[in-house]
Structures are given as C-alpha cells and as structure tokens.
Amino acid sequence: MPALTADRRLLRNDVFEVLLTRILNGGFVPGERLKDAELTAWLRVSRTPIREALSRLVPLGLVTTAPNRFTRVAPMIDEEIAGAVLVLQKLYPDALAEALRLRTEGDELELRLVAGRLERDGGVSPIEIFQRVLLIALASIDNQVLAEAIETVHLRVLRYLYLTPSAASILDRERVLDFAEAVASGDSVAIGMLESVLADVAAILDRTAAVID
CATH class of the missing domain: 1.10.10.10 (Winged helix-like DNA-binding domain superfamily/Winged helix DNA-binding domain)
Known part of the structure; x- marks a missing residue:
C-alpha cells in the first residue's frame, strides 16, 4: 500500500x-x-x-x-507582472542569502550539473536553467513562509521572460551560467545578480507602459 x-x-x-x-x-x-x-x-x-x-x-x-x-x-497582464517583480525585489534577497548560507555539498553538485546542461547543450533554454537554479535554492531555505510567498508570484515573472521576446534576452546564456556558478559557490554576489535581473525586467515593463500611455 x-x-x-x-x-x-x-x-x-x-x-x-x-x-x-x-x-x-x-x-x-x-x-x-x-x-x-x-x-x-x-x-x-x-x-x-x-x-x-x-x-x-x-x-x-x-x-x-x-x-x-x-x-x-491565465492572461499575461503587464501590471500584474510589474507587481510580482516588486514583491520579488523585496523577498528574493533575503531568501537567496539564506539559501547561500544553508547550501549543502549536494546542492552545489546539483547546481553544477544543471549548469553543465546549459554549457553542453545549445538547445537548452537559459531561462529553464535559471528557473531550476532558483528552485534548488528555494528548496534549501528553512523559512517556508518566505519560500511559499515567492512561489506564488515568481512563476508569473518567469513566464513573462519565456514568452516576451524583448524580455527573454535578459537571461542570456553567460548571465545564467555566471549566476549558477555564484549560487553553487555560495558567493553573495549572486544576490546582486538576481536583483539586476529583476531590475531589467522592471525596466522593460516600464518602457512598455510608457509606449502604451
């Protein structure tokens, strides 16, 4: 049974x-x-x-x-995506800092294996690997309330990155590999990298809103 x-x-x-x-x-x-x-x-x-x-x-x-x-x-609504980015800008730094502090040798190995897929296979989406790195990091933190709060919004932003041509270029291959390496190494520079990605998404959303207005 x-x-x-x-x-x-x-x-x-x-x-x-x-x-x-x-x-x-x-x-x-x-x-x-x-x-x-x-x-x-x-x-x-x-x-x-x-x-x-x-x-x-x-x-x-x-x-x-x-x-x-x-x-x-669900439709993709720019205002909702922008709201999700604002939430992640507040939550992700603390979550990733905790993930870096608590990461294990097993986490490091898994992160390097995931990054290796992107290095070896040109057909693998950098966004997919970025998503996987975040998933591994979030799984390691103790603050489950924080992890659940992030989970409720971050997939909307990831879908935006997947489906919006002007935003998809934010996560190019080298940027994702550098991020994965920083997380695997426990380097706090990963926090700034993640904040930079979110800032770039917010900038594209702002430009889109300005054009519509």
Missing part, C-alpha cells in the same frame, strides 16, 4: 510539472481553454490528477477558472 500511495503522489507531481512547463514555455498560450477530456487523453491519466494539477496552478496565477464553465491559461 505505501508504494501505491507513493506512485500516486508521483503521478500527481508529474502531471503538474508537465502542465506547468507547457504553460511557462507557451505550449499552452495565454487565454487558451484547458479541457479535462483533452488533457486526460493527451497525458493518458484519469481526471483526478488533472484537476489537482490545475487547482495548484490557480493560486500561482497561471490558470483561471469559473466553476462549471471553463478553465483557461
């Missing part, structure tokens, strides 16, 4: 990760309707893990629902 329970938990996580990745990289475009029947047929799973995964994506700002009406990929 315990093994079966573990398998079910793994299945739920797998479905969530697949849907999350497809939303972040634009495989499911903003505004696209997500239908249970189509998703279950595509992933070859029952309706339950699909609904559980979608319900987890709602508070992350990636899916919107109207009970008994529709489930859609």
Whole structure:
C-alpha cells in the first residue's frame, strides 16, 4: 500500500510539472481553454490528477477558472507582472542569502550539473536553467513562509521572460551560467545578480507602459 500511495503522489507531481512547463514555455498560450477530456487523453491519466494539477496552478496565477464553465491559461497582464517583480525585489534577497548560507555539498553538485546542461547543450533554454537554479535554492531555505510567498508570484515573472521576446534576452546564456556558478559557490554576489535581473525586467515593463500611455 505505501508504494501505491507513493506512485500516486508521483503521478500527481508529474502531471503538474508537465502542465506547468507547457504553460511557462507557451505550449499552452495565454487565454487558451484547458479541457479535462483533452488533457486526460493527451497525458493518458484519469481526471483526478488533472484537476489537482490545475487547482495548484490557480493560486500561482497561471490558470483561471469559473466553476462549471471553463478553465483557461491565465492572461499575461503587464501590471500584474510589474507587481510580482516588486514583491520579488523585496523577498528574493533575503531568501537567496539564506539559501547561500544553508547550501549543502549536494546542492552545489546539483547546481553544477544543471549548469553543465546549459554549457553542453545549445538547445537548452537559459531561462529553464535559471528557473531550476532558483528552485534548488528555494528548496534549501528553512523559512517556508518566505519560500511559499515567492512561489506564488515568481512563476508569473518567469513566464513573462519565456514568452516576451524583448524580455527573454535578459537571461542570456553567460548571465545564467555566471549566476549558477555564484549560487553553487555560495558567493553573495549572486544576490546582486538576481536583483539586476529583476531590475531589467522592471525596466522593460516600464518602457512598455510608457509606449502604451
């Protein structure tokens, strides 16, 4: 029985990760309707893990629902992204400082392996590696309230980076590799690097808002 329970938990996580990745990289475009029947047929799973995964994506700002009406990929709204950046500018420095302090040899090894994928494979997205580095760092901190607060907003910013051509260039290959190396080494310069990335995202959002006005 315990093994079966573990398998079910793994299945739920797998479905969530697949849907999350497809939303972040634009495989499911903003505004696209997500239908249970189509998703279950595509992933070859029952309706339950699909609904559980979608319900987890709602508070992350990636899916919107109207009970008994529709489930859609959330739109990207610049004002919301700008708000998320402001939140991260306040939360990320403390979180990353704690992650650098608490990092283990296992974390360092994992970070270097992740960075190695980007060095070896030109087809790997730097944004994907940046996301993975942040995930490893956040997993190591003790302050789970802080980690959860970041989780509720940072995926919106990552999707913006994935899907906005002018913003995608912020995370070029060398910048991400330098960031991953700093985090792996426990170098506090990583905090300034992360703050710089957020400042660059905010600048693009400001320019976009100015053009619209």
